[in-house]
Amino acid sequence: MKNMNPITKELIAPCGMNCAVCSRYLAHINNLKRSQCPGCRPRNKTCFYLFAKCTGVNHRIKYRDAVFCFECDQFPCKQLKRMDDRYRKNYGMSEIDNLEYIRQHGIENFLEDQYQKHRCERCGGIISAHNGKCFQCDEVTRLIEKLESR
Numbered sequence: 095m096k097n098m099n100p101i102t103k104e105l106i107a108p109c110g111m112n113c114a115v116c117s118r119y120l121a122h123i124n125n126l127k128r129s130q131c132p133g134c135r136p137r138n139k140t141c142f143y144l145f146a147k148c149t150g151v152n153h154r155i156k157y158r159d160a161v162f163c164f165e166c167d168q169f170p171c172k173q174l175k176r177m178d179d180r181y182r183k184n185y186g187m188s189e190i191d192n193l194e195y196i197r198q199h200g201i202e203n204f205l206e207d208q209y210q211k212h213r214c215e216r217c218g219g220i221i222s223a224h225n226g227k228c229f230q231c232d233e234v235t236r237l238i239e240k241l242e243s244r
């Protein structure tokens with residue numbers, strides 16, 4: 095069943111964010127009428143939240159080539175900690191914890207762990223970390239999207 099995991103390596107941003115559970119990415123792959131994003135790495139633009147103010151190693155190399163923030167000598171920097179605090183408080187997840195997991199157990203184990211954590215029991219889709227909904231099968235969500243798009 096391992097090859098069914100839709101959470102792939104390129105969906106894990108340098109900051110540790112799992113784009114696969116981001117509501118904007120899920121809107122993108124499920125073609126919902128709302129703010130969409132193909133994921134941080136696939137988008138291949140400078141990270142607005144971190145890299146605009148980044149003075150670490152990621153500042154000097156191309157975003158696409160940046161591997162993970164933990165490779166930076168300033169990890170975890172002020173910007174990353176600020177974002178991490180917000181995510182802990184609002185969404186019960188942590189980019190820094192994600193990065194520590196990747197550092198200790200490797201990316202492949204992280205992808206599998208994330209899939210176990212965020213998989214929808216009903217349809218096998220992915221549940222958003224931002225609103226706790228499965229964008230693939232949640233009828234309530236789909237209905238709201240439809241109404242909003244009118």
Ligand SMILES: [Zn+2]
Nearest residue numbers: 214217228231
């Ligand atoms: Zn589902």
